[in-house]
Amino acid sequence: MISSHTVITVVRNFMFNIFSTSSIFSIINKLIKFFSSLIFIALAVGLTFALLISPPDYIQKDSVRIMYVHVPSAWLSLATFSIMTLFFILNFVFKIKNLQLINYSIAPIGLLFTCLAIITGAAWGKPTWGTWWAWDARLTSMLALLFFYVLIILSLKFISPVERSLKLATLFSIIGSINIPIIKYSVDWWNTLHQPASIKFTGTSTIHSSFLVPLFLMLLVFLIFSALIFLMKYKTEIIKMKKKGLNKYD
Amino acid sequence: MLTRKVKNRLLSIFVFIFFLIFLVYFILSSLNKNILYFKTPSEVFSSVDILEKNKSQSLRVGGMVKKGSINVDDNEIKFVITDFKNEILVSYKGTVPNLFSEEKGVIAEGKFSDKKFFLADRILAKHDENYIPPELKEIKKND
Numbered sequence: 296m297i298s299s300h301t302v303i304t305v306v307r308n309f310m311f312n313i314f315s316t317s318s319i320f321s322i323i324n325k326l327i328k329f330f331s332s333l334i335f336i337a338l339a340v341g342l343t344f345a346l347l348i349s350p351p352d353y354i355q356k357d358s359v360r361i362m363y364v365h366v367p368s369a370w371l372s373l374a375t376f377s378i379m380t381l382f383f384i385l386n387f388v389f390k391i392k393n394l395q396l397i398n399y400s401i402a403p404i405g406l407l408f409t410c411l412a413i414i415t416g417a418a419w420g421k422p423t424w425g426t427w428w429a430w431d432a433r434l435t436s437m438l439a440l441l442f443f444y445v446l447i448i449l450s451l452k453f454i455s456p457v458e459r460s461l462k463l464a465t466l467f468s469i470i471g472s473i474n475i476p477i478i479k480y481s482v483d484w485w486n487t488l489h490q491p492a493s494i495k496f497t498g499t500s501t502i503h504s505s506f507l508v509p510l511f512l513m514l515l516v517f518l519i520f521s522a523l524i525f526l527m528k529y530k531t532e533i534i535k536m537k538k539k540g541l542n543k544y545d
Numbered sequence: 546m547l548t549r550k551v552k553n554r555l556l557s558i559f560v561f562i563f564f565l566i567f568l569v570y571f572i573l574s575s576l577n578k579n580i581l582y583f584k585t586p587s588e589v590f591s592s593v594d595i596l597e598k599n600k601s602q603s604l605r606v607g608g609m610v611k612k613g614s615i616n617v618d619d620n621e622i623k624f625v626i627t628d629f630k631n632e633i634l635v636s637y638k639g640t641v642p643n644l645f646s647e648e649k650g651v652i653a654e655g656k657f658s659d660k661k662f663f664l665a666d667r668i669l670a671k672h673d674e675n676y677i678p679p680e681l682k683e684i685k686k687n688d
Binding site: 303350355384423426469506 | 547551554555558561562565566569573577580581582583584585607641642643644645649652667668669670671672673674675676677678679680681
C-alpha cells in the first residue's frame with residue numbers, strides 16, 4: 296500500500312535531482328554540441344523543401360512559403376508560453392530554484408517566436424488579404440500574447456527583490472495563459488479575417504501533404520534552434536547564479 | 546511531503562485560476578458581438594439597428610463573392626456578397642487584392658447607402674483554410 300505522501304516525496308526527490316544544477320551542467324555542453332552539429336543539416340534540408348521542392352499554392356502562389364516560418368513560430372510561441380506558465384506555477388508552489396532559471400531562459404525565446412509570427416503574418420497578409428494588419432480576434436489576441444511576454448520579461452529583469460519579481464511574473468503568466476485557448480479557438484468562435492486552422496487534431500486536414508512535409512521539417516529546424524538558444528541561455532543563467540553564490544540546493 | 550505552506554500556495558493558485566477563468570468568460574461573452582470582425586449579410590439584416598438607426602455607421606460585411614456577379618465599369622467594381630441566404634450588393638472604387646475573385650471569401654468595409662446597397666471604402670480578400678498545389682486544382686476542375 297503506497298500512501299499519497301510517499302508518492303509525492305518520490306516525485307519531489309526526482310524533481311530535485313533531475314533539476315539539480317551540478318548534475319545538469321555537464322549534460323548541457325554535450326547537448327549544445329549535439330544540436331549545433333544537427334541544426335545546419337536540418338536547416339539545409341528544411342529550406343530546400345520549403346523554397347524549392349514545395350509547390351506553390353493554387354491561389355496564394357509563392358507566398359504560401361511564408362507559412363513555413365509563420366506556422367511553426369506561432370505554434371512554438373504558444374507552446375513556450377504554456378510551458379513557462381506551468382513552470383512558474385510549479386516554482387511558486389514548490390519553490391524549485393531551477394525552474395526559475397529555466398524560465399529566465401525560455402521567456403525570450405517565446406517573445407522571439409511571437410514577434411516572428413506577427414511579422415511574417417503581416418508580410419503574408421499584405422499580398423493575400425490586402426492589408427498588413429486587422430483588428431480581428433486572432434491577430435489581436437496574438438498581440439496580447441506579445442504584451443504578456445514583454446510584461447513577464449520586464450518584471451523578471453527590472454523588479455527587485457527576486458521573490459517579488461517572480462510573483463509578478465507568475466501572475467502575468469497565469470493571466471496570459473487564459474489567452475492561449477482564446478488564440479487557438481478565436482478563428483472558430485468568432486468571424487475573423489484570419490482563416491481557421493488547416494491542420495486539425497480531429498478530422499481531415501485541409502492542407503495537401505506536399506505542404507505538410509516542408510512545414511514539419513521547418514518545425515523541426517525551429518525546435519532544434521530553440522533548444523540550442525535555450526541551452527546556451529540556461530548555461531549562462533547557471534553561471535550567473537553560481538557567481539552570485541545564491542545556489543541553495545548544491 | 547506537502548507542508549502547510551505548499552498546500553496554501555497550491556490552493557491559492559487554484560482559486561485564482563478558477564476565478565480568472567470565470568472573469569474572462571464573462572468578459573468575452575458580454576463582448577461577443579463586438580469581437581466579430583465582420584457581419585454576414587444575414588446578421589446585418591437581422592439587426593434593425595444597422596439598417597434603420599445607424600445608417601451612417603461604418604461596418605464590415607463579409608461572405609462569398611457570388612458567382613458571375615462581378616461587374617467592372619470605369620474605376621467602379623460592383624459585386625454581390627452572399628452567405629447563401631441573404632445578399633448585399635457592393636460597389637467599390639479602387640484596386641482589389643489579388644485574391645479577390647468569384648466564389649472566394651471577401652470582406653467589405655464601408656457604409657450602407659440604402660437597404661441592399663453597400664458603398665465600400667476598402668476590400669479585403671479572405672483566404673480559406675485550403676492549401677492545394679496547382680496541378681491538383683486542375684484535376685479537380687476537370688472532374
